[in-house]
Amino acid sequence: MGISVEGARKSFGDFQALDDVSIEVPDGSLTALLGPSGSGKSTLLRAIAGLETLDAGRVLIDGEDVSKKPTQKREVGFVFQHYAAFKHMTVFENVGFGLKIRRWDKAKIAARVHELLELVQLHGLADRYPSQLSGGQRQRMALARALAVEPQVLLLDEPFGALDAKVRKDLRTWLRRLHEEMHVTTIFVTHDQEEAMDVAGQLVVMNKGRVEQSGSANELYEQPANEFVMSFVGEVNRLGENFVRPHDMEVVLDADERTEEGMVQRIVALGFEIRVEFVLADGTEVWAQLTRNELQRLELQEGQIAYLRPVQAKSFNGSSPSDGQGASTPPGPEDEGDVEKSTAV
Amino acid sequence: MRVGSGNGSRWGLRVLGLGYVTLLLLLPLVLIFYKTFEDGIAPPLDAITSPDGLHALKLTLVMVAIAVPLNTIFGVGCALLLVRHKWKGNAIIDAVINLPFAISPVVIGLSLFLLYGQDGWLEPGLSEAGIKVLFSVPGMVLASVFVSLPFVVRETVPVLQEIGTEQEQAASTLGANAWQTFWRVTLPAIRWGVAYGVVLTTARVLGEFGAVSVVSGSISGQTQTLPLFVEKQYQNFNLPGAFGASVLLALLALMTLFAMNLLKRKEDA
Numbered sequence: 017m018g019i020s021v022e023g024a025r026k027s028f029g030d031f032q033a034l035d036d037v038s039i040e041v042p043d044g045s046l047t048a049l050l051g052p053s054g055s056g057k058s059t060l061l062r063a064i065a066g067l068e069t070l071d072a073g074r075v076l077i078d079g080e081d082v083s084k085k086p087t088q089k090r091e092v093g094f095v096f097q098h099y100a101a102f103k104h105m106t107v108f109e110n111v112g113f114g115l116k117i118r119r120w121d122k123a124k125i126a127a128r129v130h131e132l133l134e135l136v137q138l139h140g141l142a143d144r145y146p147s148q149l150s151g152g153q154r155q156r157m158a159l160a161r162a163l164a165v166e167p168q169v170l171l172l173d174e175p176f177g178a179l180d181a182k183v184r185k186d187l188r189t190w191l192r193r194l195h196e197e198m199h200v201t202t203i204f205v206t207h208d209q210e211e212a213m214d215v216a217g218q219l220v221v222m223n224k225g226r227v228e229q230s231g232s233a234n235e236l237y238e239q240p241a242n243e244f245v246m247s248f249v250g251e252v253n254r255l256g257e258n259f260v261r262p263h264d265m266e267v268v269l270d271a272d273e274r275t276e277e278g279m280v281q282r283i284v285a286l287g288f289e290i291r292v293e294f295v296l297a298d299g300t301e302v303w304a305q306l307t308r309n310e311l312q313r314l315e316l317q318e319g320q321i322a323y324l325r326p327v328q329a330k331s332f333n334g335s336s337p338s339d340g341q342g343a344s345t346p347p348g349p350e351d352e353g354d355v356e357k358s359t360a361v
Numbered sequence: 362m363r364v365g366s367g368n369g370s371r372w373g374l375r376v377l378g379l380g381y382v383t384l385l386l387l388l389p390l391v392l393i394f395y396k397t398f399e400d401g402i403a404p405p406l407d408a409i410t411s412p413d414g415l416h417a418l419k420l421t422l423v424m425v426a427i428a429v430p431l432n433t434i435f436g437v438g439c440a441l442l443l444v445r446h447k448w449k450g451n452a453i454i455d456a457v458i459n460l461p462f463a464i465s466p467v468v469i470g471l472s473l474f475l476l477y478g479q480d481g482w483l484e485p486g487l488s489e490a491g492i493k494v495l496f497s498v499p500g501m502v503l504a505s506v507f508v509s510l511p512f513v514v515r516e517t518v519p520v521l522q523e524i525g526t527e528q529e530q531a532a533s534t535l536g537a538n539a540w541q542t543f544w545r546v547t548l549p550a551i552r553w554g555v556a557y558g559v560v561l562t563t564a565r566v567l568g569e570f571g572a573v574s575v576v577s578g579s580i581s582g583q584t585q586t587l588p589l590f591v592e593k594q595y596q597n598f599n600l601p602g603a604f605g606a607s608v609l610l611a612l613l614a615l616m617t618l619f620a621m622n623l624l625k626r627k628e629d630a
Binding site for chain 2: 065066067086087088089090091092093094096098100101102103104113114117118158161162164165
């Protein structure tokens, strides 16, 4: 079941949470809504579920306009960041809730719930209460509960945000496998670009209530539409008008017409990868990502002068005037003609 | 900073606290029990089982049976309105609900007089319909509802705020409509707040004297609840009767509290 959102607008008081947002999510895909907090990604997800009503625009699920449908009739599975477990019900009752509402008979509910508990690896915990589960177990229970009613689409709002790093990694691998098995159209919201790239096939990058760019992880990394996307999906240095990834910074010991002079300020060894921080003549701070072998060959020392040559650089003249995270540039002209607002992903 | 960290001062505080509670709360209650049964069980029992005594007991239970469910339904609904549906009128409702706490029960009784009594605003319509409010049960019910109205609202609002809206939203994504969500998710989550409000409401209705006294006229065997009966017995120098009815009232209230604790313990087990 594909999902499309067309021209969605929503404001909370003075705050514009969604500003003319359109997205296309194809049937069976796993899509991430990625952006910093306040970018509108959660609002967009909640609008698809009907938990927020849009000021303007519409939501289509499988081609049908569901904008006027109440949440309980949209057949969406929703997973909340803080689980939203029914605290007075056991794991079994939580997972079976949607089926009970649909008046399934008891034997069928029991069979389906046990099948799902098996799937989320919670068998044997059916009689526990949510308070007796760990965070990861609660979130898997919430996922089983959402899947029980065989929703048309599965929506996850920062599903791993409240979990610790190790559990988070396990769960996202597990979610990706689950999606490969079930093929239910899935959208999940995250502010963690690594998580988005790891799990999702398609990414929609949002900022300030607008879609900055949509595409695969590779497309966003290789061909970012603007400096916001470039700095959000990876590390970036700014050299004049140009933006350079740290691994595209070549360090050499002899100057030529394409190099910039800089002083080595600090050398940080992060295992095989070495982070070398420079100060340029105009005071700009940049860093280059080298391998251990390169560093040994160059014999760099802190305090010495070396030369930087960008292998690959991007500039976004006349492009989006977004205030990217990391790159601190004055906003460009209010010309948004070429900001990509809606792209099929 | 820790107050009373020394052993001596800790004991001092305990004795002070216990002494205060004993003198002001326990001693009077114990004395009532003692006085009641001073001459054996027969005198208080006779007073309670007299026709007027039994009628007072029955009428008191009728008050509870009507006022408590009414205020429970109203209280939960009102709390939902205040917490879940934000609008400008909420501040006014919130303030008005506290009025019964702020106003003396006697004043409440008198205000009912102005509304339903002779020359009262609603009197012409009501007497035409053949309904007698004052000096009869309807007026007493109104007074009881009035004085005990805030309890369920006040106890329910904080629990509703605490549970938040996520569980209700989850229920709606699972296909539950508003009614199903209320019965299966919201109400179970707030049940102890509501239960505590019910206990307080019951205790208040059982013991209400001032407002009911004004509107009922306290006619023996007709419009006399247990508290009014106690006063009458006391005025007639029938102390065993007054004490007996008092003990009965205290036991009724204790039973309500006990019933709630029993339910809660059964659930926690």
